[in-house]
Amino acid sequence: MGNCSLDFEQQKISLLNALVSMDTLSARTILTQPYDPCTPHQVVEQLVAPALEIIGEGWEKGEYSLSQVYVSGRICEELVDLILPPMHQSRRYQPKMAIAVLEDRHMLGSRVVYSALRASGFELAHYGSQTVDALAQRVEKDRIELLLVSTLMLSSALRVKRLRSLLEQSGRQVKIMVGGAPFRFDPALWQEVRADACGSSAAEAVDFAENLLKELQ
Amino acid sequence: MNTPKMTSLQRVLTTLGQQEPDRVPFFLLLTMTGAKELGLSLQDYFSKAEYVVEAQLRMRKKFQHDCLYSFLYASLEVEAFGGDTIYIDDGPPNAGAPIISKPQDILSLTPPRIEDHPCLQKVLEIERQLKAKVQDDAPIIGVVISPFSLPVMQMGFEGYLNLMLNQPDLFARLMQVNEAFCVNWANAQLAAGATAICYFDPVSSTTIITREQYLESGYQVARRVLPQIKGPTATHFASGRCLPIVEEVAQTGTMIFGISTSESLGELKKAVHGRATLIGNLNGVEMRRWSAEKAEAEVKKAIAEAGPGGGFILSDSHGEIPYQVSEETLLAISEAVHTWGRYPLDWAAA
Numbered sequence: 052m053g054n055c056s057l058d059f060e061q062q063k064i065s066l067l068n069a070l071v072s073m074d075t076l077s078a079r080t081i082l083t084q085p086y087d088p089c090t091p092h093q094v095v096e097q098l099v100a101p102a103l104e105i106i107g108e109g110w111e112k113g114e115y116s117l118s119q120v121y122v123s124g125r126i127c128e129e130l131v132d133l134i135l136p137p138m139h140q141s142r143r144y145q146p147k148m149a150i151a152v153l154e155d156r157h158m159l160g161s162r163v164v165y166s167a168l169r170a171s172g173f174e175l176a177h178y179g180s181q182t183v184d185a186l187a188q189r190v191e192k193d194r195i196e197l198l199l200v201s202t203l204m205l206s207s208a209l210r211v212k213r214l215r216s217l218l219e220q221s222g223r224q225v226k227i228m229v230g231g232a233p234f235r236f237d238p239a240l241w242q243e244v245r246a247d248a249c250g251s252s253a254a255e256a257v258d259f260a261e262n263l264l265k266e267l268q
Numbered sequence: 269m270n271t272p273k274m275t276s277l278q279r280v281l282t283t284l285g286q287q288e289p290d291r292v293p294f295f296l297l298l299t300m301t302g303a304k305e306l307g308l309s310l311q312d313y314f315s316k317a318e319y320v321v322e323a324q325l326r327m328r329k330k331f332q333h334d335c336l337y338s339f340l341y342a343s344l345e346v347e348a349f350g351g352d353t354i355y356i357d358d359g360p361p362n363a364g365a366p367i368i369s370k371p372q373d374i375l376s377l378t379p380p381r382i383e384d385h386p387c388l389q390k391v392l393e394i395e396r397q398l399k400a401k402v403q404d405d406a407p408i409i410g411v412v413i414s415p416f417s418l419p420v421m422q423m424g425f426e427g428y429l430n431l432m433l434n435q436p437d438l439f440a441r442l443m444q445v446n447e448a449f450c451v452n453w454a455n456a457q458l459a460a461g462a463t464a465i466c467y468f469d470p471v472s473s474t475t476i477i478t479r480e481q482y483l484e485s486g487y488q489v490a491r492r493v494l495p496q497i498k499g500p501t502a503t504h505f506a507s508g509r510c511l512p513i514v515e516e517v518a519q520t521g522t523m524i525f526g527i528s529t530s531e532s533l534g535e536l537k538k539a540v541h542g543r544a545t546l547i548g549n550l551n552g553v554e555m556r557r558w559s560a561e562k563a564e565a566e567v568k569k570a571i572a573e574a575g576p577g578g579g580f581i582l583s584d585s586h587g588e589i590p591y592q593v594s595e596e597t598l599l600a601i602s603e604a605v606h607t608w609g610r611y612p613l614d615w616a617a618a
């Protein structure tokens with residue numbers, strides 16, 4: 052990778068402003084500029100991911116709303132597809148990753164996380180809403196290394212424990228990261244259901260995937 | 269000096285009048301717990317008005333709390349719009365596939381008529397029977413989902429956010445249909461015996477939309493709907509935040525605010541400044557792991573923050589106790605309120 056010596060501070064602020072005011076056009080102008088000598092991947096890493104992280108963290112603190120989180124994720128996902136198209140050599144296919152919603156029909160949380168990961172250059176599968184048994188089979192079949200699980204209902208969150216047992220039976224190492232409302236309201240729940248990690252925002256999923264990638268390399 | 273003992277309704281009315289009653293009123297907003305009380309599956313339990321009435325009465329006696337709750341589950345209203353509900357064994361029923369699969373479907377949507385739908389009639393029957401039993405001893409709390417929050421179940425959250433942002437005309441039309449239904453549904457419940465209506469509106473909370481968006485959307489809806497409801501209303505954010513919009517919510521004419529466990533009762537109490545009563549904010553999700561000591565500590569903390577001067581009803585922060593919360597925990601909460609909730613709250617001032 053080339054030496055990317057640019058300081059993105061100014062652009063980051065402009066991008067952040069464009070995103071929270073849901074201004075796709077300005078965001079597009081900022082992201083499609085040439086940033087020589089930086090590669091598209093470096094732009095994604097140093098400009099897009101940090102901006103989304105600020106918005107995600109701001110949501111947790113009550114500074115930004117969910118619609119801003121959702122729309123900015125979607126805008127970035129689309130724009131990153133332009134500068135770093137799927138199959139581009141610097142798209143990251145590792146760790147082998149999937150996201151699923153456990154039992155609820157509430158897709159939005161998982162959608163936000165999925166967009167943030169793709170906007171950060173990762174590729175992953177979205178399995179939609181799954182039962183524990185179907186999900187365990189699919190994870191096995193696709194040889195998933197990192198499984199992200201999103202839940203809305205407490206009863207679904209509690210089922211992660213059985214999911215863990217089923218995956219253990221296969222003997223292969225799968226990391227489970229959980230998130231969603233029940234885990235935000237009970238910070239000890241993720242350990243009780245034997246997940247490996249828990250995130251209260253999409254940015255934390257990006258961090259976790261990045262760290263796991265480093266471990267695998 | 270101790271205040272003479274009051275009925276539950278007197279206690280609640282006193283606190284709504286921003287005065288101190290004999291003790292802090294407390295509402296256990298029990299839905300699924302009734303099935304455990306009667307030893308029934310959730311689906312069976314929710315199928316008959318008689319079951320719910322019986323369980324509500326038994327649970328009020330057991331937990332010595334101050335209301336009866338005719339709410340079954342949120343997706344019931346979607347059933348009236350033609351949708352279905354998915355039951356599970358150990359958690360709340362959820363709405364099935366969206367009834368609005370593309371925004372254009374909104375053009376042919378009409379408000380369901382209350383008399384046409386057995387699911388709605390069942391709730392009215394619960395209210396009639398409860399009213400016949402308790403008369404004016406305790407308030408009966410009816411529920412409506414706000415016209416602004418209902419679309420998440422009617423069309424999915426992503427579809428709804430996109431509609432709100434990109435198709436203002438169809439959004440306006442959807443609000444028109446939902447508002448007409450909501451007003452009729454609330455008034456039918458009041459006529460059947462509900463004392464007050466809890467207007468669940470979490471999509472208006474700043475957890476979901478910004479203050480600016482609220483002013484243009486959820487606020488306008490509430491301002492049109494609430495004055496048409498012929499009885500007192502509580503606006504509940506179902507654990508969503510509301511501090512940044514307190515002023516405006518107070519202007520919608522609502523008497524009670526349902527408060528999230530993520531916000532400080534003390535700060536909110538200052539912000540509403542005697543213009544409304546707070547209901548909240550025990551953490552229901554965490555409650556299943558509470559010991560009796562923890563329950564007592566949480567009850568004391570909430571009462572100390574919001575009890576003095578009245579204008580406070582102790583409750584959970586969502587408007588529903590999860591299925592997994594044990595009877596022991598609910599009894600511990602009740603005992604703590606009866607011990608620490610007696611006015612005057614001298615211990616809290618100390």
Ligand code: B12
Pocket residue numbers: 107110117120157159160161163164199200201202203204205206228229230231232233235236249250251252253255256299340341342343359360361362363413417418420421425468470471475476505506507508509552553585586588590
């Ligand atoms: C808005 C709301 C509603 C709305 C819309 C709900 C919906 N989405 O379908 C309405 C009014 C319809 C509603 C109804 C109900 N609700 Co509600 N509702 C809420 C509220 C306020 C916000 C939920 C929401 O949609 N948030 C937005 C989404 C996008 O956030 P999210 O999923 O948490 O995702 C974010 C993060 O968590 C994270 N994330 C998500 N997944 C993952 C995964 C990973 C791996 C990572 C790292 C991060 C991550 O990223 C996302 C973006 O930052 C919450 C309380 C709260 N403050 O959170 C209660 C809440 C979800 N509701 C709850 C319940 C019980 C219900 C009902 C079942 C009530 C009933 N008995 O009928 C119904 C069910 C509705 C249905 N679908 O059939 C409970 C669920 C927990 C429980 N007690 O079991 C909650 C948590 C309230 C509480 N404190 O108890 N509700």
